[in-house]
Amino acid sequence: MNFLELFDQDLISSVLRALIPILLAALGGMIAERAGIFNIGLEGMLLVGTFAAVAASYFAQNWIVGVLAGMLAGMLFSLILGYGAVYRKGDPIVLAIAMNILAVGMTSFLLVAIFQVQGVFQDPAIDGIPVWRIPVLADIPWIGPLFALTPLGYLALLLVPLLWIVLFRTPVGLRLRGVGERPLAAATMGVDPQRYQLGAVLASGALAGLGGAQLALGNVVQFTENMSAGRGWIAVVAVMLARAHPVGVLGAALLFGFADAIGFRLQSFGLPQQLTDAGPYVVTLLVLVLMSKRFRRTREAALA
Amino acid sequence: MTAADTGAGPRTAIAGVGRWLAGPIPISIVLALLIGACFMLVAGVDPLSGYAAMLQGSFGSGAGLANTIARAIPIIGIGIAIAIAFRAGVLNLGTEGQAGLGAVAGGVVALTVPGPAILVIPLAIVAAVAAGAAWGLIAALLQNLLGVPVLLSTLLLNYPARYFSSWLIRFKLDDPDSDLVASRPLPESGQLSLLVPKDSAFAETLRGVFGPTGPVTAVLTGVNWSLVILIVVVAGAIFMNRRTRFGFESGLSGQNAEFVRYSGVQPGPLVLRTMALSGGLAGLFGLLLTIGAPSTRLIEGYFIQTNFAWTALLVTLLALYRPLGIVVAGLFFAAIMVGSDAMGRELGLSPQIAAVIQALVIILLAFRVALPRIRRRRAAAEAKETAR
Numbered sequence: 308m309n310f311l312e313l314f315d316q317d318l319i320s321s322v323l324r325a326l327i328p329i330l331l332a333a334l335g336g337m338i339a340e341r342a343g344i345f346n347i348g349l350e351g352m353l354l355v356g357t358f359a360a361v362a363a364s365y366f367a368q369n370w371i372v373g374v375l376a377g378m379l380a381g382m383l384f385s386l387i388l389g390y391g392a393v394y395r396k397g398d399p400i401v402l403a404i405a406m407n408i409l410a411v412g413m414t415s416f417l418l419v420a421i422f423q424v425q426g427v428f429q430d431p432a433i434d435g436i437p438v439w440r441i442p443v444l445a446d447i448p449w450i451g452p453l454f455a456l457t458p459l460g461y462l463a464l465l466l467v468p469l470l471w472i473v474l475f476r477t478p479v480g481l482r483l484r485g486v487g488e489r490p491l492a493a494a495t496m497g498v499d500p501q502r503y504q505l506g507a508v509l510a511s512g513a514l515a516g517l518g519g520a521q522l523a524l525g526n527v528v529q530f531t532e533n534m535s536a537g538r539g540w541i542a543v544v545a546v547m548l549a550r551a552h553p554v555g556v557l558g559a560a561l562l563f564g565f566a567d568a569i570g571f572r573l574q575s576f577g578l579p580q581q582l583t584d585a586g587p588y589v590v591t592l593l594v595l596v597l598m599s600k601r602f603r604r605t606r607e608a609a610l611a
Numbered sequence: 612m613t614a615a616d617t618g619a620g621p622r623t624a625i626a627g628v629g630r631w632l633a634g635p636i637p638i639s640i641v642l643a644l645l646i647g648a649c650f651m652l653v654a655g656v657d658p659l660s661g662y663a664a665m666l667q668g669s670f671g672s673g674a675g676l677a678n679t680i681a682r683a684i685p686i687i688g689i690g691i692a693i694a695i696a697f698r699a700g701v702l703n704l705g706t707e708g709q710a711g712l713g714a715v716a717g718g719v720v721a722l723t724v725p726g727p728a729i730l731v732i733p734l735a736i737v738a739a740v741a742a743g744a745a746w747g748l749i750a751a752l753l754q755n756l757l758g759v760p761v762l763l764s765t766l767l768l769n770y771p772a773r774y775f776s777s778w779l780i781r782f783k784l785d786d787p788d789s790d791l792v793a794s795r796p797l798p799e800s801g802q803l804s805l806l807v808p809k810d811s812a813f814a815e816t817l818r819g820v821f822g823p824t825g826p827v828t829a830v831l832t833g834v835n836w837s838l839v840i841l842i843v844v845v846a847g848a849i850f851m852n853r854r855t856r857f858g859f860e861s862g863l864s865g866q867n868a869e870f871v872r873y874s875g876v877q878p879g880p881l882v883l884r885t886m887a888l889s890g891g892l893a894g895l896f897g898l899l900l901t902i903g904a905p906s907t908r909l910i911e912g913y914f915i916q917t918n919f920a921w922t923a924l925l926v927t928l929l930a931l932y933r934p935l936g937i938v939v940a941g942l943f944f945a946a947i948m949v950g951s952d953a954m955g956r957e958l959g960l961s962p963q964i965a966a967v968i969q970a971l972v973i974i975l976l977a978f979r980v981a982l983p984r985i986r987r988r989r990a991a992a993e994a995k996e997t998a999r
Contacts, residue, residue: 347762387974397977400702400762401928405973408921412966413650419961420654540766547763581778588770595764599757 318568320452323460324526326564328353328518330463333542333549333556334470335514340551341474342507343487348388348403350539351410352512356381356519358414361433361530362421370434374459374520381516382509384410389508393501407539415532428530435528436521459521466514471553483507515539537588544591548598559594566590635979636929642980643971650967656958668953669946673829675953681834683945684841685710688896689923690941691848694932696889698852699861700868701882705750705765706893707920708772709743713894714901715776716742718794718909721801721902722784728800735801735898743894744887746772751886755879761886773915780911792911803903806838807831837899844892848934861885865932893920918966922948925969929976944969 332349339346359380364373387406391397422428436457444454456464474480485493486503493500522538523530541563549555570586631637648658669679689706696703717739724731746768753759786795807814809832821827851858864871864881872878900919901909914920926944930936944965951965 391974391977395978397979402974402977404704404924404928405970405977408925408966409970409974412963412970415963416650416961416967417653419959419963420650425961537770540763544763544767547760579778579782581774581781585771585774588767592764592767595759595767596753596757599753599759 316449319449321568321571322561322564323452323456325567326560327460327463328522329538329542329545329563330557330560331518331521332515332539333545333560334466334553335511336542336546337551337553337556338507339511340546341487342483342504343490344392344504344508345399346388346403346508346511347400347543348385348406349515349542350535350537351407352381352384352515353519353522353539354410354414354533354535355384356516357523357534358417358530360520361428361523364524365430365433368432368434370436370524373434373524374436374517377520378513378516381519382513385508385512389505393504411533418530418532426532433528436525457521457525459517459525467553467557474553541587541591544595548594562594563587563591635976638980639972639975642975643968646971647964647968650964654960656960661954661958664954664957665950669950673824673826674833675949676826677829677833679942679946679949680830680838682949683942684837685896685900685919686923686926686945687938687941688841688844689893689920690926690937691844691934692889692892693924693927694934694937695848695892696885697927698865698932699881699885700865701885702762703747703765703886703889704762705747705768706923707914708769709746709890709893710897710920711776711914712746712772713739713743714897714914715779715909717898718901721797722794726800731800732803735902736895739894739898740891743897744891747886747890748883751883754882777911780909784909794909797902797907801902802907803835803837803899805832805835805904835903837903840899845934845938852934857884922969925973928973
């Protein structure tokens with residue numbers, strides 16, 4: 308196999324597959340960030356979403372139920388962060404760290420409790436999310452894979468411009484940003500900051516839950532213990548890199564998807580899986596380093 | 612403050628205990644156990660027998676107690692490492708990677724370097740501390756030079772460390788005679804022995820005096836020398852926090868970085884020193900876990916499955932970075948883990964119930980739950996005070 312063969316048409320679809328769960332979670336994190344809540348609980352929300360989606364799809368034998376359950380579970384789970392950080396003034400970092408551990412424990416425990424299996428749950432009764440191929444367009448070389456996605460894939464890509472419009476061109480977006488940047492000023496304008504913040508956290512949970520549904524019912528059709536495997540953390544980095552801008556978030560998620568897809572392909576060059584698995588995290592770190600100028604301000608905040 | 616408050620009569624002491632019991636920590640623990648009980652009900656297990664099995668497994672026998680202490684050692688040690696960083700306002704979430712690499716670096720030394728234990732073990736410890744510190748220093752340098760937040764860099768650095776260790780053990784160190792993906796057992800000279808080796812004459816005496824399964828015998832013949840190292844580390848951390856300039860500066864820096872900078876402390880070197888110390892300690896306890904009898908192999912994925920680093924993080928948060936608090940909280944969380952393993956074996960449940968209960972304690976604590984009645988009464992008392 309020669310090196311150029313790494314870059315073929317299939318690469319585009321593998322990039323998209325890796326990208327979509329992260330993009331959904333990162334867009335969620337972006338909304339919370341805009342409302343002034345640093346959400347590092349995306350990893351846990353994603354994982355809870357995967358489990359709920361698989362369990363619901365198994366019992367209902369219907370992927371739509373699975374997707375809705377994943378979204379709902381992510382949202383309910385994010386209530387911990389929303390209630391704790393907004394109404395009890397708890398530290399969002401402490402809450403989110405505990406939530407991520409809770410998510411791993413809870414899903415592994417329920418896996419054994421409900422399905423009596425450990426590690427991996429796979430069953431023909433789990434209904435996966437179908438791929439909706441748009442005829443003609445999906446056959447175009449190179450950009451074809453963009454038109455052969457799951458419904459959640461289309462949703463994720465459409466949300467990028469949609470959230471841009473909502474954030475920067477609508478009153479709701481204006482108020483949300485106001486709450487995040489100048490909560491007191493927003494309050495004097497008659498906006499209830501707490502309600503907006505809770506809403507933003509719930510929205511981020513719902514989107515991360517959808518990301519989980521895509522991961523467990525779209526990319527594969529199974530649940531594995533701790534299957535989010537750091538993707539939620541990558542989403543957190545994506546939000547920070549992009550400075551909570553939708554297009555930037557897409558760019559950062561794309562980069563991760565690319566690193567993931569290339570890493571997988573490098574295995575056919577004889578590189579052991581353990582080393583290529585580290586690829587996306589190393590690439591994310593390198594990008595953090597390269598884009599470091601953006602963090603000058605964050606550094607001040609982190610030290611304060 | 613009234614005279615009744617300052618006078619330490621027995622009545623106020625009891626009231627103090629009562630107030631603490633109605634405060635956030637005990638209430639959080641009780642509520643977390645109640646929610647844990649709901650999870651057991653979902654699994655179709657009677658929570659009372661579940662918790663009974665847990666208690667029996669962790670404290671109910673000498674072997675259980677020894678197990679709990681052995682499990683608490685890495686949790687407390689890594690907890691101290693995290694606390695040193697958190698106290699200085701440096702959010703080191705990378706102890707998993709630092710400890711894992713420390714275990715690998717020191718483990719390779721213990722596995723390959725010939726010589727007597729008295730030389731090999733210190734050398735392994737130096738290698739482990741150096742590896743952990745180096746991995747921690749990367750994050751510190753990234754923050755100082757480029758402004759990448761330590762919170763993110765330490766976290767992302769866990770993954771390369773994890774996969775590298777995995778690769779090294781699977782492809783370079785794997786023992787073909789073992790079913791595990793693991794190195795061959797360490798030579799005698801690379802092992803940290805039990806406090807009292809099981810077949811020694813002293814162990815025989817202990818069995819005679821305290822009974823063969825008594826708690827004292829079980830602990831002394833079931834826990835290795837890392838307990839002594841841990842005690843030294845905890846004492847050192849307390850001394851450092853209270854008596855040294857570094858401890859003073861880092862404590863202030865965690866509370867108010869701005870103020871400390873104005874009073875002439877350089878934040879850059881402080882972050883470097885903190886991360887080196889924190890990572891080094893994490894590396895040390897990672898090593899102790901792999902070279903300490905009775906399990907003395909480098910096992911693939913061991914560090915991730917056991918979840919020590921993350922449990923230690925929860926313990927640190929529960930104890931608010933105070934060393935002695937970490938000891939108490941570490942023993943408590945270790946007991947939950949050991950008890951959950953026992954419960955899992957007996958009742959066919961996932962031992963992950965431990966993580967559920969532990970995380971819930973922290974979440975409820977962040978909500979600062981307290982008995983509402985007490986709070987109202989205290990508020991009323993304070994109101995009366997000010998009205999006077």
